[in-house]
Amino acid sequence: MILKPETVGHGGFTVAREDGKVWLLGYALPGEVVEAEPRGRQGGVAVATTSHVIESSPERVRPECPHFGPGASQPAFLTQCGGCQWQHAAYAYELKLKRQVVEEAWSRAGLRLPPDTPVLGMDDPWRYRIRGEFEAIPTSDGLRFGFHRQRSHTVQPITTCPIHDERIEKALPAFARAADELQVDGIQNLLLTVEPEGPGLLWRIRFKGREPSWPRADYARRVAELLPGQVLLDDAVTLAFWGMTFRVRSDTFVQTNYQQMLRLYETALRMLAPAEGDRILDLYAGIGTISVAVARDAGSVTAVEENPRAVQLGRLNARINSARVEYVPGLVEKVLRQVRIGRHNAAMLDPPRAGCEPAALAEILRLGPDRLVYISCEPSTHARDLIGLVRGGYRVRRAAIVDMFPHTYHIESVALLERS
Numbered sequence: 001m002i003l004k005p006e007t008v009g010h011g012g013f014t015v016a017r018e019d020g021k022v023w024l025l026g027y028a029l030p031g032e033v034v035e036a037e038p039r040g041r042q043g044g045v046a047v048a049t050t051s052h053v054i055e056s057s058p059e060r061v062r063p064e065c066p067h068f069g070p071g072a073s074q075p076a077f078l079t080q081c082g083g084c085q086w087q088h089a090a091y092a093y094e095l096k097l098k099r100q101v102v103e104e105a106w107s108r109a110g111l112r113l114p115p116d117t118p119v120l121g122m123d124d125p126w127r128y129r130i131r132g133e134f135e136a137i138p139t140s141d142g143l144r145f146g147f148h149r150q151r152s153h154t155v156q157p158i159t160t161c162p163i164h165d166e167r168i169e170k171a172l173p174a175f176a177r178a179a180d181e182l183q184v185d186g187i188q189n190l191l192l193t194v195e196p197e198g199p200g201l202l203w204r205i206r207f208k209g210r211e212p213s214w215p216r217a218d219y220a221r222r223v224a225e226l227l228p229g230q231v232l233l234d235d236a237v238t239l240a241f242w243g244m245t246f247r248v249r250s251d252t253f254v255q256t257n258y259q260q261m262l263r264l265y266e267t268a269l270r271m272l273a274p275a276e277g278d279r280i281l282d283l284y285a286g287i288g289t290i291s292v293a294v295a296r297d298a299g300s301v302t303a304v305e306e307n308p309r310a311v312q313l314g315r316l317n318a319r320i321n322s323a324r325v326e327y328v329p330g331l332v333e334k335v336l337r338q339v340r341i342g343r344h345n346a347a348m349l350d351p352p353r354a355g356c357e358p359a360a361l362a363e364i365l366r367l368g369p370d371r372l373v374y375i376s377c378e379p380s381t382h383a384r385d386l387i388g389l390v391r392g393g394y395r396v397r398r399a400a401i402v403d404m405f406p407h408t409y410h411i412e413s414v415a416l417l418e419r420s
Protein backbone atom coordinates (compact mmCIF):
# COMPACT_ATOMS: atom_id res chain seq x y z
CA MET A 1 0.00 0.00 0.00
CA ILE A 2 1.28 3.50 -0.86
CA LEU A 3 0.52 6.28 1.64
CA LYS A 4 1.20 10.02 1.58
CA PRO A 5 1.09 11.36 5.16
CA GLU A 6 -0.01 14.97 5.31
CA THR A 7 0.06 15.92 8.96
CA VAL A 8 1.29 14.78 12.33
CA GLY A 9 -0.96 12.96 14.79
CA HIS A 10 -0.48 12.12 18.45
CA GLY A 11 1.47 9.06 19.57
CA GLY A 12 4.37 9.56 17.15
CA PHE A 13 2.22 8.87 14.10
CA THR A 14 1.69 10.84 10.95
CA VAL A 15 -1.81 10.93 9.48
CA ALA A 16 -2.53 9.80 5.93
CA ARG A 17 -5.76 9.58 3.99
CA GLU A 18 -6.33 6.96 1.33
CA ASP A 19 -9.69 6.65 -0.48
CA GLY A 20 -11.36 8.53 2.37
CA LYS A 21 -9.88 6.17 4.97
CA VAL A 22 -7.69 7.61 7.73
CA TRP A 23 -4.43 5.88 8.62
CA LEU A 24 -2.12 6.48 11.56
CA LEU A 25 1.24 5.88 9.98
CA GLY A 26 4.43 5.20 11.93
CA TYR A 27 8.05 5.99 10.93
CA ALA A 28 7.03 8.46 8.22
CA LEU A 29 7.12 12.27 8.01
CA PRO A 30 4.51 14.66 6.60
CA GLY A 31 5.04 15.21 2.86
CA GLU A 32 6.65 11.83 2.25
CA VAL A 33 5.46 9.06 -0.03
CA VAL A 34 5.96 5.65 1.55
CA GLU A 35 5.15 2.02 1.11
CA ALA A 36 3.28 0.90 4.21
CA GLU A 37 2.02 -2.27 5.86
CA PRO A 38 -1.22 -2.39 7.89
CA ARG A 39 -0.64 -3.08 11.60
CA GLY A 40 -4.11 -3.36 13.17
CA ARG A 41 -6.10 -0.58 14.78
CA GLN A 42 -5.63 1.87 17.62
CA GLY A 43 -8.54 3.70 19.25
CA GLY A 44 -10.75 2.69 16.29
CA VAL A 45 -8.32 4.06 13.66
CA ALA A 46 -6.32 1.92 11.21
CA VAL A 47 -2.58 1.81 11.90
CA ALA A 48 0.18 1.22 9.36
CA THR A 49 3.94 1.20 9.48
CA THR A 50 6.43 2.39 6.89
CA SER A 51 8.24 -0.42 5.14
CA HIS A 52 9.96 1.61 2.44
CA VAL A 53 10.39 5.34 1.82
CA ILE A 54 9.68 6.24 -1.82
CA GLU A 55 9.92 10.02 -1.57
CA SER A 56 11.83 11.18 1.45
CA SER A 57 11.29 14.42 3.42
CA PRO A 58 14.26 16.82 3.59
CA GLU A 59 13.73 16.59 7.36
CA ARG A 60 14.46 12.85 7.43
CA VAL A 61 17.70 11.88 9.16
CA ARG A 62 19.42 8.61 9.86
CA PRO A 63 18.29 7.22 13.25
CA GLU A 64 21.04 7.26 15.89
CA CYS A 65 20.01 3.99 17.52
CA PRO A 66 20.30 0.54 15.91
CA HIS A 67 17.13 -0.61 17.70
CA PHE A 68 14.94 2.12 16.24
CA GLY A 69 12.52 1.32 13.44
CA PRO A 70 9.48 -0.73 12.43
CA GLY A 71 11.26 -4.04 11.87
CA ALA A 72 10.93 -3.88 8.10
CA SER A 73 13.37 -4.78 5.38
CA GLN A 74 14.99 -1.38 4.80
CA PRO A 75 18.44 -1.09 6.45
CA ALA A 76 17.51 2.16 8.20
CA PHE A 77 14.61 0.34 9.88
CA LEU A 78 16.21 -2.75 11.34
CA THR A 79 14.38 -3.37 14.55
CA GLN A 80 11.39 -2.19 16.48
CA CYS A 81 12.11 -0.95 19.97
CA GLY A 82 9.01 0.80 21.31
CA GLY A 83 10.92 3.51 23.19
CA CYS A 84 11.38 6.18 20.47
CA GLN A 85 9.14 7.32 17.62
CA TRP A 86 10.92 10.34 16.07
CA GLN A 87 14.58 9.39 15.58
CA HIS A 88 14.10 9.61 11.81
CA ALA A 89 13.22 13.34 12.07
CA ALA A 90 15.74 16.19 12.38
CA TYR A 91 15.48 17.41 15.97
CA ALA A 92 14.40 20.99 15.13
CA TYR A 93 11.66 19.50 12.94
CA GLU A 94 10.58 17.11 15.69
CA LEU A 95 10.05 20.15 17.94
CA LYS A 96 7.96 21.76 15.20
CA LEU A 97 5.84 18.60 14.92
CA LYS A 98 5.37 18.51 18.68
CA ARG A 99 4.14 22.09 18.66
CA GLN A 100 1.63 21.13 15.95
CA VAL A 101 0.38 18.24 18.10
CA VAL A 102 -0.22 20.61 21.03
CA GLU A 103 -1.85 23.23 18.79
CA GLU A 104 -4.15 20.57 17.37
CA ALA A 105 -5.08 19.22 20.83
CA TRP A 106 -5.91 22.74 22.04
CA SER A 107 -7.89 23.56 18.93
CA ARG A 108 -9.88 20.31 19.19
CA ALA A 109 -10.80 21.30 22.75
CA GLY A 110 -11.87 24.76 21.55
CA LEU A 111 -8.77 26.67 22.68
CA ARG A 112 -6.13 28.65 20.86
CA LEU A 113 -2.51 27.98 21.82
CA PRO A 114 -1.01 31.44 22.47
CA PRO A 115 1.00 32.33 19.31
CA ASP A 116 4.09 33.21 21.38
CA THR A 117 4.22 29.75 23.02
CA PRO A 118 7.89 28.72 22.97
CA VAL A 119 9.11 25.17 22.42
CA LEU A 120 12.12 24.67 24.66
CA GLY A 121 14.25 21.93 23.14
CA MET A 122 17.62 20.55 24.23
CA ASP A 123 20.99 21.66 22.84
CA ASP A 124 22.09 18.03 22.89
CA PRO A 125 18.97 15.83 22.84
CA TRP A 126 20.71 12.55 23.73
CA ARG A 127 21.67 10.69 26.93
CA TYR A 128 19.11 12.69 28.88
CA ARG A 129 17.27 10.01 30.89
CA ILE A 130 18.41 9.61 34.49
CA ARG A 131 15.89 6.82 35.13
CA GLY A 132 15.07 3.74 33.06
CA GLU A 133 13.07 0.55 33.53
CA PHE A 134 14.23 -2.49 31.60
CA GLU A 135 12.52 -5.85 31.11
CA ALA A 136 14.51 -9.00 31.91
CA ILE A 137 14.82 -11.40 28.96
CA PRO A 138 16.29 -14.88 29.45
CA THR A 139 18.22 -15.89 26.30
CA SER A 140 20.42 -18.84 25.35
CA ASP A 141 23.41 -16.55 26.08
CA GLY A 142 22.18 -15.68 29.54
CA LEU A 143 20.02 -12.89 30.92
CA ARG A 144 19.63 -9.67 28.93
CA PHE A 145 17.67 -6.48 29.53
CA GLY A 146 15.53 -4.66 27.00
CA PHE A 147 12.28 -2.94 26.12
CA HIS A 148 8.79 -3.72 24.93
CA ARG A 149 8.41 -3.66 21.16
CA GLN A 150 6.31 -0.98 19.54
CA ARG A 151 2.59 -1.63 20.27
CA SER A 152 3.35 -5.11 21.58
CA HIS A 153 3.73 -7.07 24.80
CA THR A 154 6.79 -8.87 23.46
CA VAL A 155 10.22 -7.69 24.54
CA GLN A 156 13.47 -7.12 22.75
CA PRO A 157 16.98 -7.11 24.28
CA ILE A 158 18.99 -3.96 23.68
CA THR A 159 22.72 -3.35 23.42
CA THR A 160 22.50 0.44 23.58
CA CYS A 161 19.99 3.15 24.33
CA PRO A 162 21.27 6.61 23.38
CA ILE A 163 18.49 8.45 25.22
CA HIS A 164 19.63 7.06 28.59
CA ASP A 165 22.53 8.33 30.67
CA GLU A 166 25.53 6.27 29.61
CA ARG A 167 26.01 4.97 33.16
CA ILE A 168 22.61 3.28 32.95
CA GLU A 169 23.48 1.65 29.62
CA LYS A 170 26.82 0.43 31.00
CA ALA A 171 25.19 -0.95 34.15
CA LEU A 172 22.78 -3.30 32.33
CA PRO A 173 25.30 -6.01 31.40
CA ALA A 174 26.65 -5.96 34.98
CA PHE A 175 23.19 -6.60 36.47
CA ALA A 176 22.60 -9.37 33.90
CA ARG A 177 25.98 -11.00 34.43
CA ALA A 178 25.64 -11.02 38.23
CA ALA A 179 22.20 -12.66 37.86
CA ASP A 180 23.69 -15.38 35.63
CA GLU A 181 26.65 -16.00 37.92
CA LEU A 182 24.50 -16.25 41.05
CA GLN A 183 21.71 -18.07 39.20
CA VAL A 184 19.04 -15.56 40.16
CA ASP A 185 15.86 -16.63 38.36
CA GLY A 186 12.46 -15.05 37.85
CA ILE A 187 13.54 -11.41 37.42
CA GLN A 188 10.79 -9.37 35.78
CA ASN A 189 12.45 -5.99 35.44
CA LEU A 190 15.16 -3.63 36.64
CA LEU A 191 14.69 0.05 37.49
CA LEU A 192 17.83 2.20 37.53
CA THR A 193 18.15 5.86 38.57
CA VAL A 194 21.46 7.73 38.43
CA GLU A 195 22.44 10.83 40.33
CA PRO A 196 22.79 13.64 37.77
CA GLU A 197 25.67 15.19 39.67
CA GLY A 198 27.02 12.38 41.81
CA PRO A 199 28.25 8.80 41.52
CA GLY A 200 25.09 7.15 42.95
CA LEU A 201 23.22 4.44 41.04
CA LEU A 202 19.91 3.43 42.60
CA TRP A 203 18.61 -0.02 41.66
CA ARG A 204 15.41 -1.99 42.17
CA ILE A 205 14.62 -5.45 40.87
CA ARG A 206 11.07 -6.79 40.55
CA PHE A 207 10.41 -10.50 40.30
CA LYS A 208 7.67 -12.30 38.43
CA GLY A 209 5.20 -13.06 41.23
CA ARG A 210 6.40 -12.87 44.84
CA GLU A 211 10.03 -12.02 45.58
CA PRO A 212 11.81 -15.32 46.27
CA SER A 213 14.53 -15.66 48.88
CA TRP A 214 17.65 -14.82 46.95
CA PRO A 215 21.25 -13.78 47.74
CA ARG A 216 20.51 -10.05 47.56
CA ALA A 217 23.62 -8.86 49.37
CA ASP A 218 25.94 -11.13 47.33
CA TYR A 219 24.24 -9.94 44.16
CA ALA A 220 24.68 -6.27 45.06
CA ARG A 221 28.34 -6.90 45.97
CA ARG A 222 28.98 -8.59 42.60
CA VAL A 223 27.26 -5.83 40.62
CA ALA A 224 29.30 -3.23 42.54
CA GLU A 225 32.52 -5.10 41.67
CA LEU A 226 31.54 -5.04 38.00
CA LEU A 227 30.81 -1.27 38.12
CA PRO A 228 33.87 0.19 39.84
CA GLY A 229 33.12 3.87 39.05
CA GLN A 230 29.58 3.82 40.42
CA VAL A 231 28.21 3.78 43.97
CA LEU A 232 25.42 1.23 44.14
CA LEU A 233 22.47 2.35 46.29
CA ASP A 234 19.25 0.53 47.13
CA ASP A 235 17.52 3.17 49.25
CA ALA A 236 17.62 6.63 47.64
CA VAL A 237 19.69 8.93 45.44
CA THR A 238 20.24 12.65 45.76
CA LEU A 239 18.89 15.21 43.32
CA ALA A 240 20.51 18.59 43.83
CA PHE A 241 19.64 21.85 42.07
CA TRP A 242 19.48 25.59 42.79
CA GLY A 243 21.11 25.04 46.19
CA MET A 244 18.42 22.53 47.25
CA THR A 245 18.75 18.80 47.91
CA PHE A 246 16.14 16.10 47.43
CA ARG A 247 16.06 12.41 48.21
CA VAL A 248 14.54 10.30 45.42
CA ARG A 249 13.51 6.66 45.77
CA SER A 250 12.57 3.99 43.26
CA ASP A 251 8.93 3.97 44.36
CA THR A 252 8.40 7.71 43.84
CA PHE A 253 8.06 9.80 40.69
CA VAL A 254 11.02 11.76 39.41
CA GLN A 255 11.28 13.75 36.18
CA THR A 256 13.46 11.52 34.00
CA ASN A 257 15.13 14.38 32.11
CA TYR A 258 17.11 16.29 34.73
CA GLN A 259 18.33 19.11 32.45
CA GLN A 260 14.88 19.81 31.06
CA MET A 261 13.30 19.39 34.50
CA LEU A 262 15.23 22.51 35.48
CA ARG A 263 13.87 24.41 32.46
CA LEU A 264 10.35 23.17 33.15
CA TYR A 265 10.51 24.24 36.80
CA GLU A 266 12.10 27.56 35.86
CA THR A 267 9.32 28.19 33.31
CA ALA A 268 6.55 27.15 35.71
CA LEU A 269 7.98 29.19 38.58
CA ARG A 270 8.33 32.26 36.41
CA MET A 271 4.65 31.89 35.44
CA LEU A 272 3.55 31.41 39.05
CA ALA A 273 5.79 34.28 40.25
CA PRO A 274 5.46 33.40 43.95
CA ALA A 275 5.75 36.35 46.33
CA GLU A 276 6.00 36.67 50.09
CA GLY A 277 2.32 37.08 50.76
CA ASP A 278 1.25 34.12 48.61
CA ARG A 279 -0.36 31.00 50.07
CA ILE A 280 0.16 28.37 47.41
CA LEU A 281 -1.30 24.94 46.74
CA ASP A 282 1.02 22.44 45.06
CA LEU A 283 -1.30 19.72 43.75
CA TYR A 284 0.07 16.30 42.69
CA ALA A 285 3.24 17.34 44.51
CA GLY A 286 5.27 14.10 44.38
CA ILE A 287 8.41 14.33 46.51
CA GLY A 288 8.08 18.10 46.79
CA THR A 289 10.63 19.42 44.30
CA ILE A 290 8.28 22.18 43.13
CA SER A 291 6.83 22.79 46.60
CA VAL A 292 10.26 23.39 48.13
CA ALA A 293 11.37 25.61 45.23
CA VAL A 294 8.14 27.67 45.49
CA ALA A 295 8.43 27.91 49.30
CA ARG A 296 11.65 29.89 48.97
CA ASP A 297 9.65 32.89 47.74
CA ALA A 298 6.09 32.26 48.95
CA GLY A 299 4.45 32.79 52.35
CA SER A 300 3.33 29.16 52.61
CA VAL A 301 2.96 26.04 50.47
CA THR A 302 0.47 23.23 50.96
CA ALA A 303 1.42 20.08 49.03
CA VAL A 304 -1.19 17.45 48.14
CA GLU A 305 -0.05 13.99 47.11
CA GLU A 306 -1.65 10.55 47.17
CA ASN A 307 1.41 8.22 47.21
CA PRO A 308 2.28 7.68 50.90
CA ARG A 309 5.94 6.98 50.03
CA ALA A 310 6.15 10.29 48.16
CA VAL A 311 4.50 12.09 51.08
CA GLN A 312 7.04 10.59 53.49
CA LEU A 313 9.92 11.62 51.24
CA GLY A 314 8.34 15.02 50.54
CA ARG A 315 8.18 15.77 54.28
CA LEU A 316 11.83 14.72 54.61
CA ASN A 317 12.80 16.88 51.62
CA ALA A 318 11.02 19.87 53.16
CA ARG A 319 12.97 19.34 56.42
CA ILE A 320 16.31 18.88 54.61
CA ASN A 321 15.77 22.21 52.85
CA SER A 322 14.19 24.02 55.86
CA ALA A 323 11.19 24.81 53.62
CA ARG A 324 7.75 25.90 54.83
CA VAL A 325 5.84 23.10 53.10
CA GLU A 326 2.90 21.35 54.71
CA TYR A 327 1.98 17.98 53.17
CA VAL A 328 -1.61 16.81 53.07
CA PRO A 329 -1.74 13.14 52.03
CA GLY A 330 -4.61 11.98 49.82
CA LEU A 331 -6.32 12.39 46.49
CA VAL A 332 -6.52 15.97 45.23
CA GLU A 333 -10.23 15.53 44.47
CA LYS A 334 -10.90 14.54 48.10
CA VAL A 335 -8.41 16.73 49.98
CA LEU A 336 -9.63 19.93 48.29
CA ARG A 337 -13.16 19.36 49.64
CA GLN A 338 -11.85 20.21 53.11
CA VAL A 339 -10.11 23.42 51.99
CA ARG A 340 -11.72 26.77 52.81
CA ILE A 341 -12.36 29.35 50.07
CA GLY A 342 -9.78 32.14 50.34
CA ARG A 343 -7.20 29.95 52.11
CA HIS A 344 -4.91 29.92 49.02
CA ASN A 345 -4.45 32.53 46.31
CA ALA A 346 -2.47 30.49 43.74
CA ALA A 347 -2.00 26.87 42.74
CA MET A 348 0.40 24.68 40.81
CA LEU A 349 -0.95 21.47 39.26
CA ASP A 350 1.14 18.63 37.85
CA PRO A 351 -1.13 15.58 37.44
CA PRO A 352 -0.23 12.30 35.71
CA ARG A 353 -1.12 11.63 32.05
CA ALA A 354 -4.82 11.11 32.77
CA GLY A 355 -5.08 14.74 33.91
CA CYS A 356 -7.41 15.93 36.68
CA GLU A 357 -10.54 14.12 37.83
CA PRO A 358 -13.65 16.21 37.07
CA ALA A 359 -14.19 16.44 40.86
CA ALA A 360 -10.69 17.94 41.26
CA LEU A 361 -11.41 20.57 38.60
CA ALA A 362 -14.75 21.36 40.26
CA GLU A 363 -12.99 21.88 43.61
CA ILE A 364 -10.37 24.13 42.02
CA LEU A 365 -13.15 26.22 40.49
CA ARG A 366 -14.93 26.38 43.86
CA LEU A 367 -11.73 27.61 45.55
CA GLY A 368 -10.97 29.97 42.66
CA PRO A 369 -7.31 30.88 43.31
CA ASP A 370 -6.25 34.01 41.36
CA ARG A 371 -3.69 32.15 39.28
CA LEU A 372 -3.05 28.57 38.29
CA VAL A 373 0.00 27.02 36.67
CA TYR A 374 -0.90 23.69 35.09
CA ILE A 375 1.97 21.37 34.02
CA SER A 376 1.03 18.34 31.95
CA CYS A 377 2.72 15.43 30.17
CA GLU A 378 -0.29 14.73 27.92
CA PRO A 379 -1.56 17.47 25.56
CA SER A 380 -5.04 15.97 25.09
CA THR A 381 -5.92 15.83 28.81
CA HIS A 382 -4.17 19.17 29.33
CA ALA A 383 -6.39 20.82 26.71
CA ARG A 384 -9.51 19.08 28.06
CA ASP A 385 -8.84 20.33 31.61
CA LEU A 386 -7.81 23.82 30.47
CA ILE A 387 -11.05 24.34 28.58
CA GLY A 388 -12.91 23.21 31.72
CA LEU A 389 -11.06 25.87 33.72
CA VAL A 390 -11.66 28.49 31.01
CA ARG A 391 -15.40 27.73 31.05
CA GLY A 392 -15.23 28.08 34.82
CA GLY A 393 -13.90 31.63 34.58
CA TYR A 394 -10.15 31.44 33.92
CA ARG A 395 -8.17 32.85 31.01
CA VAL A 396 -5.04 31.27 29.54
CA ARG A 397 -2.35 33.94 29.82
CA ARG A 398 0.74 32.07 28.68
CA ALA A 399 1.90 28.60 27.63
CA ALA A 400 5.17 26.81 26.97
CA ILE A 401 6.20 23.44 25.62
CA VAL A 402 9.28 21.88 27.20
CA ASP A 403 10.78 18.93 25.36
CA MET A 404 11.37 16.53 28.23
CA PHE A 405 11.36 13.45 25.99
CA PRO A 406 13.35 14.01 22.77
CA HIS A 407 12.81 11.39 20.03
CA THR A 408 9.69 10.01 21.71
CA TYR A 409 6.09 11.10 21.18
CA HIS A 410 5.75 12.37 24.75
CA ILE A 411 5.13 16.09 25.15
CA GLU A 412 5.26 18.26 28.26
CA SER A 413 3.39 21.54 28.27
CA VAL A 414 2.65 24.19 30.87
CA ALA A 415 0.05 26.93 31.01
CA LEU A 416 -0.61 29.96 33.20
CA LEU A 417 -4.25 30.77 33.88
CA GLU A 418 -5.65 33.78 35.66
CA ARG A 419 -9.14 34.43 36.90
CA SER A 420 -10.81 36.72 34.40
Ligand SMILES: C[S@@+](CC[C@H](N)C(=O)[O-])C[C@H]1O[C@@H](n2cnc3c(N)ncnc32)[C@H](O)[C@@H]1O
Nearest residue numbers: 253284285286305306307330331332350351352
Ligand atom coordinates in the same frame (compact mmCIF):
# COMPACT_ATOMS: atom_id res chain seq x y z
C1 LIG B 1 3.61 13.95 37.24
S1 LIG B 1 3.92 13.57 38.92
C2 LIG B 1 4.36 15.18 39.50
C3 LIG B 1 5.27 15.21 40.69
C4 LIG B 1 5.97 16.51 41.00
N1 LIG B 1 5.19 17.69 40.71
C5 LIG B 1 7.34 16.57 40.32
O1 LIG B 1 7.57 17.47 39.50
O2 LIG B 1 8.17 15.72 40.63
C6 LIG B 1 2.29 13.32 39.49
C7 LIG B 1 2.16 12.99 40.97
O3 LIG B 1 0.76 12.97 41.29
C8 LIG B 1 0.46 11.90 42.18
N2 LIG B 1 -0.97 11.63 41.97
C9 LIG B 1 -1.56 10.98 40.95
N3 LIG B 1 -2.90 11.05 41.04
C10 LIG B 1 -3.17 11.78 42.16
C11 LIG B 1 -4.38 12.24 42.78
N4 LIG B 1 -5.58 11.95 42.25
N5 LIG B 1 -4.28 12.97 43.89
C12 LIG B 1 -3.06 13.27 44.43
N6 LIG B 1 -1.89 12.88 43.89
C13 LIG B 1 -1.93 12.15 42.76
C14 LIG B 1 1.44 10.81 41.78
O4 LIG B 1 1.67 9.94 42.86
C15 LIG B 1 2.69 11.62 41.39
O5 LIG B 1 3.53 11.79 42.50
